[in-house]
Amino acid sequence: MNGKPTKKTSIKDFIFDKALILVLIAMIASIVIIEPAFLQWRVIKDILTQSSIKLIVAIGLLFTLLLGGTDLSGGRQVGLAAVIVASMSQTATYAGRFYPNLPQIPIIIPVVIAIAVVAVIGYANGLMVAKLKMAPFIATFGMMTIVYGINSLYISQEPNRGQPIGGIREGLTFLSSTKVLGEISLLVFIAIAVTFVAWFVLNKTVFGKNIYAVGGNPDAARVSGVDVKKVIVSAFVIESILVGFAGILEVARTGGANSAYGFSYEFDAISACVVGGVSLSGGIGKISGVVIGVIIFTIISYGLAFIGVNPNWQLIIKGLIICSAVALDMKKHAYA
Amino acid sequence: MENYRLKVEHMSKAFPGVQALDDVRLSIKSGTVHAIVGENGAGKSTLMNCLFGLYHPDSGTIAIDGNEIQVTDTNTALENGISMIHQELKPIPFLNLIDNIWIGRFSKKGFVVDEKEMRRKTVDLLADLNFDISPQTLAKDLSVSQLQAVEIAKAISYDAKIIIMDEATSSLTLTETEHLFTLIRRLKNEGRTILYISHRLEEIFEIADEVTVMRDGKYIGTWAIGDVTIDQLINYMVGRDLKKRFPEKNYQTSDEIILKVSNFTSADQKSFRDINFEVHKGEIFGIGGLVGSKRTELIESIFGLREIASGSLEINGKQVKNENPQEAIKNGFALLTEERRASGIIPMLTVEENVLVVSNKKYANGMLGYIRKSVTEKVAKDTCTKLDVRTASIKTLIRNLSGGNQQKVLVGRWLLAQPNVLILDEPTRGVDVGAKFEIYKIMRELAKAGNAIIMVTSEMPELLGMSDRLAIMCEGRLAGMLDHDCATQVGVLKLATKFIQKSNKST
Numbered sequence: 001m002n003g004k005p006t007k008k009t010s011i012k013d014f015i016f017d018k019a020l021i022l023v024l025i026a027m028i029a030s031i032v033i034i035e036p037a038f039l040q041w042r043v044i045k046d047i048l049t050q051s052s053i054k055l056i057v058a059i060g061l062l063f064t065l066l067l068g069g070t071d072l073s074g075g076r077q078v079g080l081a082a083v084i085v086a087s088m089s090q091t092a093t094y095a096g097r098f099y100p101n102l103p104q105i106p107i108i109i110p111v112v113i114a115i116a117v118v119a120v121i122g123y124a125n126g127l128m129v130a131k132l133k134m135a136p137f138i139a140t141f142g143m144m145t146i147v148y149g150i151n152s153l154y155i156s157q158e159p160n161r162g163q164p165i166g167g168i169r170e171g172l173t174f175l176s177s178t179k180v181l182g183e184i185s186l187l188v189f190i191a192i193a194v195t196f197v198a199w200f201v202l203n204k205t206v207f208g209k210n211i212y213a214v215g216g217n218p219d220a221a222r223v224s225g226v227d228v229k230k231v232i233v234s235a236f237v238i239e240s241i242l243v244g245f246a247g248i249l250e251v252a253r254t255g256g257a258n259s260a261y262g263f264s265y266e267f268d269a270i271s272a273c274v275v276g277g278v279s280l281s282g283g284i285g286k287i288s289g290v291v292i293g294v295i296i297f298t299i300i301s302y303g304l305a306f307i308g309v310n311p312n313w314q315l316i317i318k319g320l321i322i323c324s325a326v327a328l329d330m331k332k333h334a335y336a
Numbered sequence: 337m338e339n340y341r342l343k344v345e346h347m348s349k350a351f352p353g354v355q356a357l358d359d360v361r362l363s364i365k366s367g368t369v370h371a372i373v374g375e376n377g378a379g380k381s382t383l384m385n386c387l388f389g390l391y392h393p394d395s396g397t398i399a400i401d402g403n404e405i406q407v408t409d410t411n412t413a414l415e416n417g418i419s420m421i422h423q424e425l426k427p428i429p430f431l432n433l434i435d436n437i438w439i440g441r442f443s444k445k446g447f448v449v450d451e452k453e454m455r456r457k458t459v460d461l462l463a464d465l466n467f468d469i470s471p472q473t474l475a476k477d478l479s480v481s482q483l484q485a486v487e488i489a490k491a492i493s494y495d496a497k498i499i500i501m502d503e504a505t506s507s508l509t510l511t512e513t514e515h516l517f518t519l520i521r522r523l524k525n526e527g528r529t530i531l532y533i534s535h536r537l538e539e540i541f542e543i544a545d546e547v548t549v550m551r552d553g554k555y556i557g558t559w560a561i562g563d564v565t566i567d568q569l570i571n572y573m574v575g576r577d578l579k580k581r582f583p584e585k586n587y588q589t590s591d592e593i594i595l596k597v598s599n600f601t602s603a604d605q606k607s608f609r610d611i612n613f614e615v616h617k618g619e620i621f622g623i624g625g626l627v628g629s630k631r632t633e634l635i636e637s638i639f640g641l642r643e644i645a646s647g648s649l650e651i652n653g654k655q656v657k658n659e660n661p662q663e664a665i666k667n668g669f670a671l672l673t674e675e676r677r678a679s680g681i682i683p684m685l686t687v688e689e690n691v692l693v694v695s696n697k698k699y700a701n702g703m704l705g706y707i708r709k710s711v712t713e714k715v716a717k718d719t720c721t722k723l724d725v726r727t728a729s730i731k732t733l734i735r736n737l738s739g740g741n742q743q744k745v746l747v748g749r750w751l752l753a754q755p756n757v758l759i760l761d762e763p764t765r766g767v768d769v770g771a772k773f774e775i776y777k778i779m780r781e782l783a784k785a786g787n788a789i790i791m792v793t794s795e796m797p798e799l800l801g802m803s804d805r806l807a808i809m810c811e812g813r814l815a816g817m818l819d820h821d822c823a824t825q826v827g828v829l830k831l832a833t834k835f836i837q838k839s840n841k842s843t
Binding site: 205213223225 | 660694704
């Protein structure tokens with residue numbers, strides 16, 4: 001056949017393809033040059049730990065982004081799961097208990113309750129998008145406000161009245177405080193496990209392949225006998241479960257929770273995905289890209305703070321990275 | 337030197353990995369209809385896009401009436417009198433005709449848009465072309481052919497000397513096509529030049545004065561239309577002798593009924609009703625009819641993509657209900673849809689992934705639905721070999737394949753599901769001549785192997801050449817059936833217009 005594109009990656013193509021990653025690596029290099037102390041074990045450990053929870057949120061978002069969707073309520077769901085778990089996992093001796101009369105129930109109970117609540121939210125998001133044909137941006141934007149409202153109502157109950165929740169039991173905090181292998185937090189290993197499972201699901205199962213098909217061309221998928229609505233709803237539920245799980249880990253890490261938890265986490269997650277090559281138009285994106293995106297993003301946030309860049313400038317730089325990533329994505333994938 | 341309205345010389349354009357245009361020349365006489373033909377990927381559209389300023393050629397010159405011009409963007413093309421009617425018309429749906437025609441160059445009175453003046457100009461323009469459309473109509477309320485008329489009006493409003501029409505008739509009914517041709521002849525008589533690109537060779541012989549053939553980005557030649565035959569043109573296009581357009585049928589169709597469709601009536605009242613037919617084992621059952629005769633709606637309803645009000649389906653004597661595509665597939669149906677890009681390929685996935693979309697489940701193990709890579713790779717490779725899909729590898733993205741090869745991948749996708757009834761809607765639309773023949777061969781082999789094939793097609797030669805039996809639809813009803821041996825173009829057309837009233841025959 002004529003016009004078969006030859007497989008030739010010139011240096012120019014390579015640079016174009018990896019432009020953003022190259023620039024970001026250059027930024028990291030400059031951070032290291034300005035402050036060589038950046039390259040120390042303590043910093044690397046911190047970055048790994050900080051990346052862990054972000055990675056789980058980003059992988060969650062990946063499921064919806066692959067469908068060409070998004071979930072703006074993701075961050076607020078992190079917060080809701082965190083507050084629910086925290087409210088039921090306080091030590092008996094803590095002064096301001098959320099449920100003063102609650103006995104020491106097994107930690108698994110609040111965990112399951114929190115996950116179940118966010119799963120219902122994910123199901124609602126999925127129904128809005130799949131059945132009511134709402135644009136994911138708007139549907140989840142509405143849900144974002146609703147979830148925050150629920151969260152605020154919940155935490156404002158008597159006797160708590162909106163106070164931050166503290167005094168989390170060892171049964172939960174051990175997830176973060178346990179150190180393995182050269183003092184790396186258990187959180188890092190949990191994130192690695194989640195990453196592997198998500199990779200398996202997306203690449204090795206029918207459901208995963210259907211996600212790529214629906215994200216790539218929903219009409220073709222429907223004609224091919226893929227239950228498009230089911231795939232969309234399932235993706236939103238999985239995303240919510242992952243995001244809720246991240247919220248629980250956040251409680252373990254910080255030893256508490258308040259209604260502001262998780263705020264704007266979805267934006268960091270979407271940014272990391274985009275930097276990692278996930279297309280916002282759906283159908284394109286790899287787990288490995290998300291991992292790289294999250295780590296690079298964390299290094300840069302951490303690094304900019306480390307060398308003392310004004311926090312307002314940090315915001316501007318992050319914003320520029322996101323815009324460049326999307327611009328490159330459009331250039332790369334906007335063919336026909 | 338002869339006087340040419342448009343002369344293109346030494347035009348080349350390369351895309352990464354593809355030489356789309358290779359030293360192409362073009363000489364077009366004033367006041368003629370000049371057809372440009374070639375297989376997909378021959379470079380016709382690239383050439384037109386260069387003329388219209390959408391692409392920048394790497395080299396080459398464009399001259400109008402002997403004066404070389406620089407086309408840097410669409411504005412300079414329009415200023416120089418070159419206008420283009422696009423393959424897929426894209427008006428702004430919620431704006432009226434006036435705004436759609438004058439967008440980008442609104443008449444102004446000081447700072448304000450002069451609505452009155454624009455309205456006057458639009459009315460004049462439409463009247464001049466005998467279009468009976470109110471200028472206030474919103475673009476979304478127009479039919480495709482009306483939109484085209486508006487596009488032509490727009491081109492004339494730029495006082496275009498050269499009008500490029502890229503696959504202008506691909507979505508028109510016969511009547512509408514006739515209407516378009518009348519218009520083209522009129523434009524020609526006004527001294528305008530039409531560059532006419534079409535896959536339908538029959539049409540070219542009806543409308544064009546001269547024809548230029550392109551192949552693999554190269555200029556092959558230009559002929560006066562009276563000096564070539566359709567077979568010669570095809571040979572020039574494919575660059576080899578293509579003796580027959582359809583493969584020989586060397587088997588007998590059995591009488592065994594595989595599919596029985598009874599009293600099928602759409603839930604949509606404006607669609608089809610009371611459809612009855614049977615399809616036999618090893619048969620290619622062609623469904624013809626004009627655009628708008630609801631053929632696609634019928635087969636999509638059979639496949640469970642659309643709702644029916646009543647009717648029943650029997651497959652191998654067993655009553656089935658296809659409420660959605662999943663059930664249809666389970667019941668042994670397969671549907672290759674009309675719009676390959678819209679509902680066929682998944683562009684950003686590989687050939688392998690595209691082949692397996694329907695049958696992933698079949699190759700999955702256990703509750704999780706785990707799919708082994710070695711299995712899918714083998715299945716994809718076998719499919720590509722069997723259907724002679726020309727691709728660098730099964731890991732190539734499907735969007736990098738030509739239309740014909742994409743189509744073969746989609747056929748392969750359905751064959752994996754081992755259907756009893758394979759429904760093909762416009763199986764060779766947008767497929768080049770060489771690949772068409774290969775798809776016909778595949779269809780013959782599938783029929784020979786005992787599949788029942790339903791083919792919906794708007795191409796008369798295909799309908800007559802491939803179908804064992806033909807059903808012709810008109811206005812949502814089955815107008816009649818014809819056997820292969822006694823089907824003629826006239827007979828088909830008679831049935832296709834059987835129920836059309838005189839009053840709505842004109843556009």
